[in-house]
Amino acid sequence: MTAAGAAPKLVLVVACALVDADGRVLITQRPEGKALAGLWEFPGGKLEPGERPEQALIRELAEELGIAVEEPCLAPLTFASHAYEAFHLLMPLYVCRRWTGVVQGLEGQATRWVRPERLRDFPMPPADEPLIAHLIDLL
Numbered sequence: 453m454t455a456a457g458a459a460p461k462l463v464l465v466v467a468c469a470l471v472d473a474d475g476r477v478l479i480t481q482r483p484e485g486k487a488l489a490g491l492w493e494f495p496g497g498k499l500e501p502g503e504r505p506e507q508a509l510i511r512e513l514a515e516e517l518g519i520a521v522e523e524p525c526l527a528p529l530t531f532a533s534h535a536y537e538a539f540h541l542l543m544p545l546y547v548c549r550r551w552t553g554v555v556q557g558l559e560g561q562a563t564r565w566v567r568p569e570r571l572r573d574f575p576m577p578p579a580d581e582p583l584i585a586h587l588i589d590l591l
């Protein structure tokens with residue numbers, strides 16, 4: 453035993469940087485009433501029981517944005533590991549440049565396509581901040 457105190461709950465969330473033909477990245481705004489409301493984030497969400505991360509992400513992208521993504525089009529880029537007060541977030545970030553359908557905020561969330569260098573102009577959850585440099589490097 454090495455750790456002292458209660459272990460934080462580890463929460464696995466999968467997220468995606470959708471990249472358009474101009475190299476812009478999609479961010480969506482968390483709706484009122486949710487934790488971290490108003491902040492801009494990458495689309496994605498928690499896994500449902502029995503789901504693989506890629507399956508969960510494909511489901512979330514369909515539910516939230518109305519687009520269809522094929523699993524080979526999800527490329528792992530990096531991950532966030534962040535201690536929130538109530539849980540520890542582990543969030544793999546995939547990049548996707550190919551999908552079918554037109555991106556729409558199906559849950560009432562605002563959506564924006566943003567150049568990676570401009571992502572810092574949008575308030576994001578603290579876990580996301582370290583991801584921005586990876587996107588700038590990639591794109």
Ligand SMILES: Nc1nc2c([nH]c(=O)n2[C@@H]2O[C@H](COP(=O)(O)OP(=O)(O)OP(=O)(O)O)[C@@H](O)[C@H]2O)c(=O)[nH]1
Binds near residue numbers: 465488497
């Ligand atoms: N999808 C997404 N979630 C993020 C990002 N950054 C970040 O800290 N998170 C956190 O990861 C969790 C994502 O959960 P979610 O979107 O499936 O669920 P939720 O908060 O709506 O909660 P609920 O399902 O408990 O109601 C939230 O706690 C959210 O704050 C991000 O860039 N994208």
